[in-house]
Each structure stands twice: as C-alpha cells, then as structure tokens.
Amino acid sequence: MAEIKRRKVAKPSPYIIEINNVTKIYRDSSNAAAGGQHALHNVSIKIEPGEFVFIVGESGSGKSTMIKLLMRELTATEGTINVMGYDLGHIRHRKIPKFRRNIGIVFQNFRLLPDRNVYENVAFAQRIIQKSNKDIRRNVPAVLARVGLAGKYKAKIKHLSGGEQQRVAIARALVNKPSILLCDEPTGNLDPKTTWEIMKLLETINEQGTTVIVVTHNADIVNSMQKRVITLDKGVVVSDEEKGGYIDED
Ligand code: ADP
Numbered sequence: 119m120a121e122i123k124r125r126k127v128a129k130p131s132p133y134i135i136e137i138n139n140v141t142k143i144y145r146d147s148s149n150a151a152a153g154g155q156h157a158l159h160n161v162s163i164k165i166e167p168g169e170f171v172f173i174v175g176e177s178g179s180g181k182s183t184m185i186k187l188l189m190r191e192l193t194a195t196e197g198t199i200n201v202m203g204y205d206l207g208h209i210r211h212r213k214i215p216k217f218r219r220n221i222g223i224v225f226q227n228f229r230l231l232p233d234r235n236v237y238e239n240v241a242f243a244q245r246i247i248q249k250s251n252k253d254i255r256r257n258v259p260a261v262l263a264r265v266g267l268a269g270k271y272k273a274k275i276k277h278l279s280g281g282e283q284q285r286v287a288i289a290r291a292l293v294n295k296p297s298i299l300l301c302d303e304p305t306g307n308l309d310p311k312t313t314w315e316i317m318k319l320l321e322t323i324n325e326q327g328t329t330v331i332v333v334t335h336n337a338d339i340v341n342s343m344q345k346r347v348i349t350l351d352k353g354v355v356v357s358d359e360e361k362g363g364y365i366d367e368d
C-alpha cells in the first residue's frame with residue numbers, strides 16, 4: 119500500500135506531454151519484410167500545460183502517428199510517452215477510457231452522426247461517460263455557446279456548413295472538459311475564411327486554459343499565428359520553434 123501511494127505522488131512533471139526518444143515502426147505494413155514502416159524516429163518533445171502547438175510537415179511525415187500515440191490509440195515501438203501523468207507504455211487497459219476522457223480529439227472529416235441534430239451529437243460524448251440528463255442539459259448548451267452555435271442545437275448535421283460541422287465536432291471534443299485538445303488537420307476540408315475562423319476558435323479555447331495541439335498543412339495560418347511550431351520530416355523533428363513559421367520545403 120505504502121509503495122503504491124508513494125508512486126502516485128512521485129516526481130510531479132512540469133509537462134503535460136513528455137515524449138522521450140520515441141520511435142514508431144508499423145511492423146505489419148506492406149514492407150514488413152524490410153522491417154516495417156518507420157513512421158517516427160527518435161522523437162523527443164515536451165509540452166507544458168496551456169501551450170498552443172502546431173505540428174507541421176509533409177504528408178507521410180508522421181503527424182497523425184504522433185496524434186494516435188498521444189491518445190494511446192497506438193503504442194511506441196521504442197521510447198516513452200507520458201501524458202497528464204500517465205505512462206502510456208504501461209497504462210492498464212481498464213484505465214484507458216478514463217485517460218481518454220481528458221483528451222478531446224478533432225479530425226479533418228468531422229466524424230459526426232449526419233442524421234442526428236447538433237445537440238444529440240454533443241450529448242453523445244456525455245452519455246458515454248454516464249453524465250446525468252440534468253448535467254447534459256446544462257453542459258451541452260454551454261459548450262455550444264462557446265463554439266458559436268448557441269442557436270443551432272436542433273439543426274441536423276447534414277444541413278450544416280463544413281465550418282459549422284467542425285464547430286460541432288469541437289464542441290463534442292470539449293464537452294467533457296478535457297485538459298488537452300488534439301486536432302488532426304481540423305481545417306483540411308474548409309475554405310480559407312472558415313479555416314481562419316476555426317483557428318481563432320482554437321486559439322480562444324487555448325486562452326481559456328486547454329492545451330491545444332494542431333496538425334496542419336496551412337502555412338499562411340501557421341506563419342501569421344506566431345505559436346510554437348514543431349516540424350516533422352520523414353518521422354524526425356527537424357525544428358521546434360517558439361513563435362515559429364512554416365518551413366517551405368520547395
Ligand atoms: P502524416 O499524418 O504526417 O501524413 P502518418 O503518421 O499518417 O503521416 O504516416 C507516417 C508514415 O507511416 C507514412 O509512411 C505512412 O504510410 C505510414 N503509416 C501510417 N499508418 C500506417 C499503418 N497503419 N500501417 C503501416 N504504415 C502506416
């Protein structure tokens with residue numbers, strides 16, 4: 119007992135995310151005979167609570183692999199990943215749902231239920247964690263107001279614009295009050311004006327206290343927002359800059 123208690127309080131990390139010397143190899147890929155596909159190679163990244171971080175890099179550079187490792191959809195082949203105090207190489211399976219509750223995730227293709235309305239799509243995330251109807255009736259309108267959709271809660275997803283759909287997805291990701299919001303190319307399907315609005319929304323969410331990590335290809339946005347920028351190239355971190363810009367490969 120004493121040992122378990124001691125381990126729980128040991129070494130509080132100043133980082134909300136700590137990736138140490140992580141290599142990820144997809145062993146079962148088409149080139150398995152050659153030892154598998156190297157997606158990340160010896161990656162080390164530390165992120166403090168409250169940071170806003172862009173992850174950029176060409177297609178295939180390992181950005182989505184990094185996101186999947188952070189949400190423990192994948193495990194590292196080598197190295198260690200610590201997220202919110204969870205050692206993801208050793209987390210018990212029954213603890214994974216509780217861990218994921220503290221991470222919101224947003225994808226390029228929204229992944230909403232198209233025939234359901236806005237309210238239902240967001241409430242769904244609360245039902246999964248067994249929130250009471252009373253809580254849901256309070257939390258869902260509050261988060262919809264936060265993403266600028268207060269008047270739309272009865273609209274069916276398929277009748278919304280792309281930008282509105284992504285706002286719903288962001289509301290769904292936020293409704294359980296995660297510490298970290300992971301976004302994998304959240305504006306990949308949106309026009310430039312809407313892209314800008316969604317990025318501003320993510321910036322506001324960050325200013326309200328959530329650690330936000332955004333994978334993007336959009337050099338204009340990255341250059342003008344002046345945030346930390348981590349650049350991946352073929353699975354290697356080639357730069358990590360405060361108030362950085364997008365490195366043009368051409
Ligand atoms: P990005 O998101 O930057 O485009 P990914 O992380 O999706 O890059 O992919 C990095 C590398 O790993 C690519 O070479 C890709 O083909 C490979 N890869 C991604 N997922 C798998 C998988 N499930 N099996 C095998 N190889 C994969």
Ligand code: MG
Nearest residue numbers: 181182183302
């Ligand atoms: Mg990707």
